[in-house]
Amino acid sequence: MRRSVVAIGNFDGVHTGHQQLLRTAVEHAQELGTEREPLQVIVVTFWPHPMSVVAPGHQPLLLTSLSDRIDLLRRYGADEVRVVQFTRDVAAWSPQKFVDTILGPLDPAVVVVGENFTFGNRAAGTPQMMREFGKGRFDVDIIHLVSIDSERTCSSFVRSALATGDVAAAARHLGRLFRLSGVVVVGDQRGRELGFPTANLPVAADLATPADGVYAGWLRRLDQPSAIRMPAAISVGTNPTFDGVERRVESYVLDRTDLELYGINIAVEFVEHLRGQVRFGSIDELIEQMNKDVAATRAVLGID
Template sequence: MSSATVVIGNFDGVHPGHREVLAEAKRRQPGLPLIVVTFWPHPVSVLRPEVGPMLLTSLEARIELLTAAGADRVEVIDFTPEFATWSPSDFVERVLLPLDPAVVVVGENFRFGHRAAGNVGTLRELAAGRFEVEGLALVRFGDEETCSTRIREALATGDVAHAAEHLGRPFCFRGVVTHGDRRGRTLGYPTANLPVPDKLACPADGVYAGWVTRRDGLDAHGEALPSGEPAPRWPAAISVGTNPTFDGLSRRVESYVLDRDDLELYDAPISVEFTARIRGQVRFTDIDELIDKMAEDVQECHRLLGVDPRR
């Protein structure tokens, strides 16, 4: 008897279309473990690095999201130039059959093998008598198909609301808080700073309202949380960009937790959720003008997030 249900895909972002593939796989064989096969790095980044996509999540986050969506095991395939030369038959024999699948579930646009020669029909032919194959239609939002490319396009224009519609949740950027210029504290708005890696997607430069969550089991001051207590999640004003007013060069996500100047977040892993865009990035020539604008941004964040200012 076959021992697993297998789903295959890049699963960048783990959006509703991806989650539906996993849900359908569970419905097909509820008594079997669900194995997700994914690829890292992104195939296009290997085959055509000059046009490789900005990824919506790190590999760690992708695995966490896939597990939360129902995966019992995530099998990460190292996508190398050599792997890219495998034929569709090689892929089935060397990747799928060792997993002993009863059924393999993929999106209807699934392609595999050298030069993407294989499709769902090819997979069915190669699977004949060994496992079943199910190809699922893509999930749609309004009149658009949900896909990772749509989400990247929305983020590139700063439309985090539209990105959230296609993701089924707010876009989330993760990282470890680094020591910055400490300029925010001197201006009255201390920030938790995350560098933006070159190949990781992030909303367009600008100011946003959102939420910050600490992810290491500690509280605002670095003390262990009581057992069972959820991670702290704070409303925040978020700036994305290079800080042009001060001639910054490196792109960062800088989060000011509303009405708090007591947080100890250096070297802490955090996640930053983007809820709404407030404005684009501006280069100010006058520091007082910058401070006045920051105060307006913070006030707007309170309104958008439904948070009353502390008095």
């Protein structure tokens, strides 16, 4: 195996701080590699979330599925992604064993980590400790945390922003629009009866979602790589007007009543929060508000 530059971390959300870490890894690979002996960028991440192992029931909601995380890591520079299955045994490793077991086989020239990265039993390992372990074998580049608008970028901040419906703040720290993806399921089909047919996604129990409410955003089919994104008014919640109990993401593609998306894998991207979820007194009030939501979505997205 040829030498590598290794970036290691949890990488939930692959936000702008993670992206800075990956850019640094790519720069090291370009500087140290040669045409004859290029260095590959290997990203090491962990699944499931370590908190689900060390403190079951207290793990955070995830910002991305594992498959989306891997796709994003590759988009931002990884040549290869190594997923470490995080178990109680792994959690119990000493910091030295962690370095020898995880990093040793990758033969890194440089390891890139964030300044808040910890590893080994009871999170006793620090970046400075990793640097000591690597003497004579590899260098360690410790990346400072990123801040945007005076707020420290981290997965916890993005989760908090989503929990209040501030998808715009989440997007600034992610460096892209927050999105949910999945297969469209058959819902109650009330939207079609009201003139606003929606594509329905169930809310995954382990994934973070924006707060209940209505949002302006985009919908894209994932079964067609060249498919254009379509403007959408997106509702997140239980549909209280009809006494719903199941939390869903329902997307109405503007001016489209001809779409057949059942069973299709789609992505829904959130641009801006429009309003909270409301129980309406009548169907007419609901339809009137839905027309207002569509008009507000047009204004936010800048479309006629």
